[in-house]
Amino acid sequence: MAPQTLSKSRVAAALALSSFPLAVRAASRSDYISNALNATDVLNQNWYDSTNGLWQDLWWNSANALTALADLAAINTNFVPTASNYFQTTCSAAPSSNGGTWLNDYYDDEAWWALAWIAAFDITQDINYLCTARSIFQDLTTGLDATCGGQWWSKDRDYIASINNELFLAVAASLANRSPNDGTDYRTYAINQADWLIYHSGLMNSDNLFVDGLDPSTCTPGSHTTVWTYNQGAILGGLVELYRLTSDTSYLDTADSIAHGTLLHLTNTGILTEPGYPGPPDATAAQFKGVFVRNLAKLQGVRGDGNYVSFLQRNADSIWNSDREGNGEIGPDWQGPLFDASMASQSSGIDYLVAAAAVS
Secondary structure (H helix, E strand, O other): OOOOOOOOHHHHHHHHHHHOOOOOOOOOOHHHHHHHHHHHHHHHHHHHEOOOOOEEEEEHHHHHHHHHHHHHHHHHHHHHHHHHHHHHHHHHHHHHHHHHOOOOEEHHHHHHHHHHHHHHHHOOOOHHHHHHHHHHHHHHHOOOOOOOOOOOOOOOOOOOEEHHHHHHHHHHHHHHHHOOOOOHHHHHHHHHHHHHHHHOOOOOOOOOOEEOOEOOOOOOOOOOOOOHHHHHHHHHHHHHHHHHHHHHHHHOOOOOOOOHHHHOOOEEEEOOOOOOOOOOOOOOOOHHHHHHHHHHHHHHHOOHHHHHHHHHHHHHHHHHHHOOOOOOEEOOOOOOOOOOOOOOHHHHHHHHHHHHHHHO
16 A cells, blocks of 8 residues: 555654653763763673674674664764774674575575675775675575565565565665666666555555565465564665665655654654563564664655654663663663663664764
8 A cells, every 4th residue: 555644743742742751861962972882882892792793693683783883983983993893803703603604594684784784885985895785685686586576584485574575675775876887777676676565565554554574375464464663664764775766755755654653653652662562572673673763864864854853862862861771781672671681672772872863
């Protein structure tokens, strides 16, 4: 279905400042950057293993942690040397934990790494990182024969998930913007994927939110109707890259509708939450919210909306004031109190602090 337009006033009302009490708000961009640097030190000291290039031995989550470091370097040039060291170590060491390759049986895992190396390229201009992303993309195309259109979730070819299809769009559009003449028609891949996702997949519900996936036997969501925050975030990133590629503002209109739907339906007292809150998510779900805010900041960069700015700042303040221990660890529920901190919840929190800095 085509996305429905949501009133900005409805979003603003849902996020009214009076709806959630917070301690004194951080006052400036520099505060958010300082907080992000502090949280990044904790992430790396507590969970990074330089012998395998991973955080807490988690595979796709480590790609997201690497992306968080790149995003921090993008807004704080003093952090570039540190980020570059982690890029180099992870690039050299991580494949040994995965059979010597960036590829596995899950197309979303592969796409997370492709986006991480694109982010590393943006910071360093090291062509080897871009080449790694290009190589991963070639394998991603092998899943584009799903029975309902789009890409299979895994090489078992038994499920069609939103997340990998959205990430495929993001990788294709990102490579089209950075590597347009290497012999692969990334632009066509990206445009075709966006058209399927938005108008033909049946993955978007009446709230302008992407559900988890499709049953390939019926090409309908069936029981797979859960709406996770990262499914909303990944598509935002892809649509922003596609707008930059084509200058077609309809992609931003769709992104706005998804973002507004998320702020209306996936928040609790103004704070971003996963379905089932309150309750401890698993280590993977703790990563999800960071994906949304990272890409919401990108949308704000091309389609300014004061609701996005206040939302990002308020959530970042809630993390810092209510979901952090004295040792600097950040938990998965940004309302607090802290519990079950992990590299996933920590790097997701960093995504939020960086996003708040980027829009402040």
